[in-house]
Amino acid sequence: MRGKPSWGTLLITLGLVVGSVIMLVPLYWMFVMSFRPKTEIFNLAAPIWPSRTSLEGFRTLFESYPVLRWIENTAVVAAISSAITVSLSLLAGYAFAKLRFWGRDVLFVVFLSTIMVPIQVIMVPEFFVLSWFHLLNSNWGVILPRCAEAFGIFMTRQFMLTIPDELIEAGRLDGASELGIFIRIVLPLCKPLIGVLLVFAVVWRWNDFAWPLVVFTDQAKFMLQVGLNYLKGDPNPDWNSIMALAVIALTPMLILFLFCQRLFVQGIAGTGLKQ
Amino acid sequence: MTRQETPPLHRKARRMAWRKARQRLVPYMFVLPQLSLFLVFMFFPLGYALFISFHDWDMVGQPTFIGVANFVRLGNDHVFWFALRNTLVYVAGTVPLSIGAGLLLASALNRPMRGRSIFRSVFFLPVVVSAVVTALAATWIFNDNYGLLNRLLIFIGVAPVNWLSSPRWSMVSLILTTIWLRLGFCMTIYLAALQTIPAALYEAARIDGANKLQLFFTVTIPMLRPTTLFLTIICVIYSFHVFDLIFVMTGGGPGYSTIVLVQYIYNMAFQTSEMGYACAIGMALFALILFFTIVRWATSRRSEVSA
Numbered sequence: 001m002r003g004k005p006s007w008g009t010l011l012i013t014l015g016l017v018v019g020s021v022i023m024l025v026p027l028y029w030m031f032v033m034s035f036r037p038k039t040e041i042f043n044l045a046a047p048i049w050p051s052r053t054s055l056e057g058f059r060t061l062f063e064s065y066p067v068l069r070w071i072e073n074t075a076v077v078a079a080i081s082s083a084i085t086v087s088l089s090l091l092a093g094y095a096f097a098k099l100r101f102w103g104r105d106v107l108f109v110v111f112l113s114t115i116m117v118p119i120q121v122i123m124v125p126e127f128f129v130l131s132w133f134h135l136l137n138s139n140w141g142v143i144l145p146r147c148a149e150a151f152g153i154f155m156t157r158q159f160m161l162t163i164p165d166e167l168i169e170a171g172r173l174d175g176a177s178e179l180g181i182f183i184r185i186v187l188p189l190c191k192p193l194i195g196v197l198l199v200f201a202v203v204w205r206w207n208d209f210a211w212p213l214v215v216f217t218d219q220a221k222f223m224l225q226v227g228l229n230y231l232k233g234d235p236n237p238d239w240n241s242i243m244a245l246a247v248i249a250l251t252p253m254l255i256l257f258l259f260c261q262r263l264f265v266q267g268i269a270g271t272g273l274k275q
Numbered sequence: 276m277t278r279q280e281t282p283p284l285h286r287k288a289r290r291m292a293w294r295k296a297r298q299r300l301v302p303y304m305f306v307l308p309q310l311s312l313f314l315v316f317m318f319f320p321l322g323y324a325l326f327i328s329f330h331d332w333d334m335v336g337q338p339t340f341i342g343v344a345n346f347v348r349l350g351n352d353h354v355f356w357f358a359l360r361n362t363l364v365y366v367a368g369t370v371p372l373s374i375g376a377g378l379l380l381a382s383a384l385n386r387p388m389r390g391r392s393i394f395r396s397v398f399f400l401p402v403v404v405s406a407v408v409t410a411l412a413a414t415w416i417f418n419d420n421y422g423l424l425n426r427l428l429i430f431i432g433v434a435p436v437n438w439l440s441s442p443r444w445s446m447v448s449l450i451l452t453t454i455w456l457r458l459g460f461c462m463t464i465y466l467a468a469l470q471t472i473p474a475a476l477y478e479a480a481r482i483d484g485a486n487k488l489q490l491f492f493t494v495t496i497p498m499l500r501p502t503t504l505f506l507t508i509i510c511v512i513y514s515f516h517v518f519d520l521i522f523v524m525t526g527g528g529p530g531y532s533t534i535v536l537v538q539y540i541y542n543m544a545f546q547t548s549e550m551g552y553a554c555a556i557g558m559a560l561f562a563l564i565l566f567f568t569i570v571r572w573a574t575s576r577r578s579e580v581s582a
Contacts, residue, residue: 006555011386012383012388013389013390014392015383016383016384019380019394019398020394020397022455023397023398023400023401023455024397024400025416025423026409026412026413026415026416026455027400027404027412029412029416029423030408030411030412030415030417033415034568036313042421044421044426046365048423068376088308088312089309090311091305091306091308092305092308092309092310093305094305095302095303095305095306096306099301099302099305100302101299101302101303104302106441107306107310111309111438112538114313114317114538115307116512116561116565116568117317117321117561118515118516118518118537118560118561118564118566119516119518120518120536120537120538120557120559120560121321121324121554121557121558121560122317122320122321122324123540123541123544123553123557124324124327124544124553124554124557125319125320125321125323125324125327125554126316126320127321127544129315129316129319129320133331137377137578144312144315144316147312147316148309148313148315148316148317153309175534178298178301178305182305187466191573197486203402205302205402206405207403207404207405207406207407207525209405209406209407209409209518209519210518210519210522210537210541214545216372218375223403225519227410228407228408228411229407229522229523232411233521239415242411243411245410246408246412249405249408250404250405250408252402253404253405254403256403257400257402257403258477261396261399264399264402264403265463266397267464268402268460268463268467269463269464269467271468
């Protein structure tokens with residue numbers, strides 16, 4: 001195995017290296033543009049690395065827009081929304097996997113099929129629902145509608161089907177309540193699942209765009225992705241600052257990826273394996 | 276007789292019955308919180324959208340019932356047909372390419388080699404990159420004058436391409452960007468599925484004298500069939516849903532060359548305030564996705580049975 005690498009292996013490695021460069025260049029370029037002096041943005045003669053590090057882009061960004069507020073909103077929405085989504089998915093997924101009740105399988109299929117519905121199809125009525133509840137331009141207007149999501153229920157059911165019924169039966173014989181069984185017996189077995197659900201919920205809510213775009217019309221209350229689009233929509237966009245904001249929006253997710261890559265892989269691999 | 280003589284037992288029976296009834300209600304309690312959110316923010320809006328689609332409504336006044344006029348209008352609206360065509364082109368362009376490239380990548384990275392886990396991480400990275408950030412980064416790859424791609428093309432002596440300002444190439448740019456975004460997702464699902472193929476199958480085929488290419492086509496691909504079906508359905512749904520990327524990168528332009536159905540719905544609803552027509556387009560799109568999913572699922576079932 002450790003002998004001379006064959007031509008095939010070399011060719012594949014070369015292809016993978018080229019592919020990796022293609023994957024990384026767009027992100028690299030974003031970082032370069034955010035940290036270079038404004039004068040170099042439209043200068044074709046500028047080298048493909050920043051000649052000197054400049055924080056001009058970040059400074060104008062923070063001076064011209066309530067970026068701290070945007071970051072705070074995004075973080076609050078991502079945190080609350082994922083906490084609610086994950087808790088409710090665990091509860092419902094448990095019932096679909098382990099409890100028997102009339103209409104269970106039909107209800108599950110109905111939940112699951114909502115994955116097909118693009119948000120735009122229900123955007124108009126959802127907009128009115130929010131305005132009835134006075135939730136437009138509020139973080140709850142983004143949080144609540146996005147909690148009606150089937151991915152977590154599906155993942156939880158998949159995972160909990162593998163928990164032996166005997167454990168749950170034993171709890172019942174000991175006289176534990178159904179909620180007690182769920183909290184004391186089932187949840188401790190679900191730690192890996194909870195990690196997977198959490199990282200995905202956080203990333204999806206942090207990166208959400210279409211729905212926040214409808215909910216927020218007030219610039220002071222934006223979330224990061226909507227802010228990015230707003231900056232880009234300027235008739236004379238300041239790309240130095242846009243890329244600075246993009247770096248701000250991306251970096252926390254990159255860090256999360258660095259530390260939780262295993263969870264992301266498990267989550268995605270897990271959806272494909274069994275159906 | 277006996278019932279009257281033993282009231283405690285009677286009470287006990289009632290208590291048992293009550294407990295049983297409660298026991299039967301417990302599962303619903305687990306589902307109720309999630310169900311109530313779905314009712315308010317998914318099922319009700321779906322029904323309401325259907326209702327609105329039969330009305331003329333500018334958001335300010337009262338909705339007026341106009342029957343199927345919105346759906347008739349779809350037939351004569353050339354922008355709708357543009358958007359439908361673009362959506363289908365986008366689906367047809369992104370789905371096979373990202374699945375095919377994902378399979379190749381997974382096969383390449385399934386063998387022991389140096390730096391394997393780094394390669395996997397790099398290709399998987401876009402799973403945390405938002406579509407908006409991707410669109411902004413891609414703008415500077417494909418920009419006609421300042422984009423890196425054209426600078427590279429000029430550098431190697433090829434004529435630059437109007438990636439974003441020409442109707443034909445703007446769709447190509449979007450499809451390439453989508454593949455960048457989705458490749459790692461497909462790769463990861465295939466990598467997991469490759470692990471489940473029993474080594475004995477390869478062994479048997481090798482003994483029968485199959486070479487590497489034959490192994491790939493006679494063992495790997497057939498064994499991955501369920502995964503490919505799953506990926507096709509998921510990727511098609513994602514592609515039908517694409518909004519953020521196109522909205523930020525091209526805004527549907529130049530002209531109507533990259534407008535897709537979801538963005539046309541958004542424009543109708545929140546730019547021209549034609550709520551009824553927006554909902555009618557939404558219903559058409561939903562029917563299209565439903566139709567595709569059912570057909571794909573049904574045809575795969577049939578072939579599975581015959582196989």
